Amino acid sequence: MQITDIIDISVVAFIIYNVMTFIRQTRAVLLLKGIGILLVVMYVSDWLQLNVINFILINTMQVGVTALLIIFQPELRRGLEHMGRNKWGGIFSFDEETHDLSDVIDEVCIAVSGCSRTKTGALIVFERQTRLSDLLTGGTPINADVSSEMLENIFVPNTPLHDGAVILRNGKIFMASSVLPLSSNKNLSKEFGTRHRAALGISELSDCIALVVSEETGKISVTVNGDMIRNLSVASLSRLLNKLLSSETQEKHNPSKFFKGRAKQ
Numbered sequence: 001m002q003i004t005d006i007i008d009i010s011v012v013a014f015i016i017y018n019v020m021t022f023i024r025q026t027r028a029v030l031l032l033k034g035i036g037i038l039l040v041v042m043y044v045s046d047w048l049q050l051n052v053i054n055f056i057l058i059n060t061m062q063v064g065v066t067a068l069l070i071i072f073q074p075e076l077r078r079g080l081e082h083m084g085r086n087k088w089g090g091i092f093s094f095d096e097e098t099h100d101l102s103d104v105i106d107e108v109c110i111a112v113s114g115c116s117r118t119k120t121g122a123l124i125v126f127e128r129q130t131r132l133s134d135l136l137t138g139g140t141p142i143n144a145d146v147s148s149e150m151l152e153n154i155f156v157p158n159t160p161l162h163d164g165a166v167i168l169r170n171g172k173i174f175m176a177s178s179v180l181p182l183s184s185n186k187n188l189s190k191e192f193g194t195r196h197r198a199a200l201g202i203s204e205l206s207d208c209i210a211l212v213v214s215e216e217t218g219k220i221s222v223t224v225n226g227d228m229i230r231n232l233s234v235a236s237l238s239r240l241l242n243k244l245l246s247s248e249t250q251e252k253h254n255p256s257k258f259f260k261g262r263a264k265q
Contacts, residue, residue: 104146104171105241111151112213112220113234121215122155123165123195126245127174130206132167139164139178146173155213165198165210181205185226199223209244211237 038057045054108124115122125132140161144150146168154161154176164177183200192200199210204226212221220232222240232240 101171101245102242104168105238105245107146107148108151108168108211108241109234109238110148112211112237114148114152115155115213116218116220116234119215119218120152120155120157120213121162121195122151122211122213123180123199124151124211125165125167125178125180125199125202126209126211126241127167127169128207128209128245130208132202132206132208135181135202135205136167136175137179139167139175142166142173142176144173146171165202180210183226196221196223196228200226200228203227209241 038061042054042057042061044050045057112122112124114120150173151166153159154166156162161176165180166173167175167178169175180198181201182194182197183204185200185204188197188200193214193216195212195214199212199221200223202208203210203223207225210223212223213219214221219230220234220237221228221230222232222237223229224244229240
């Protein structure tokens with residue numbers, strides 16, 4: 001086996017792994033099951049010479065490819081972004097130097113704790129490698145250091161900026177009162193309000209991390225990759241944010257980690 005064969009197999013394995021990982025995290029897994037059933041029916045109908053059924057299925061599959069590209073456009077976009085930023089994103093990232101991560105997380109957790117205690121609704125989004133500007137509507141630029149006092153004041157009811165999301169970029173408050181896209185998931189529980197649906201929606205379309213404080217119950221939730229983790233304590237929130245954000249920062253500022261990690265496999 002030549003070195004080119006090894007490279008060829010490694011690249012194919014890498015692509016297949018990422019595609020399968022992405023599919024398992026989305027509704028596309030149900031789509032694949034449906035396509036598999038159709039292919040089996042097509043094979044059986046062809047073998048039994050059921051010409052009418054076979055003709056209908058073949059033409060349905062041809063038209064269905066275009067339809068699927070339209071229906072699953074958000075998932076396809078998310079999948080391509082996932083492949084683009086996975087590991088290699090840290091090597092080709094040109095973001096400005098970020099502020100001290102632990103301080104930012106501490107300030108956010110203090111603010112979230114205060115909002116939870118007073119049952120003040122809040123929605124805070126950590127932007128990561130995927131820029132959110134194209135997904136946001138409206139908003140007021142802030143460009144200020146992250147502090148718990150400012151975050152809590154932003155979400156005080158009936159103040160100009162309270163209705164919307166705060167966007168954190170590179171360790172700073174980038175924007176407030178931003179409108180986020182709502183989740184396209186039709187199976188969400190009716191107990192989820194607009195903030196929770198917006199947090200899920202933005203995490204379905206990007207790699208961001210969104211925090212939600214319910215104004216009805218004061219409970220804290222986090223959304224990432226289209227999944228929601230609910231009923232978090234402040235301590236659990238801090239551990240989760242440190243785990244999710246510190247791992248990204250290490251990859252971003254230490255490109256050699258990619259090659260070391262791959263060498264061990």
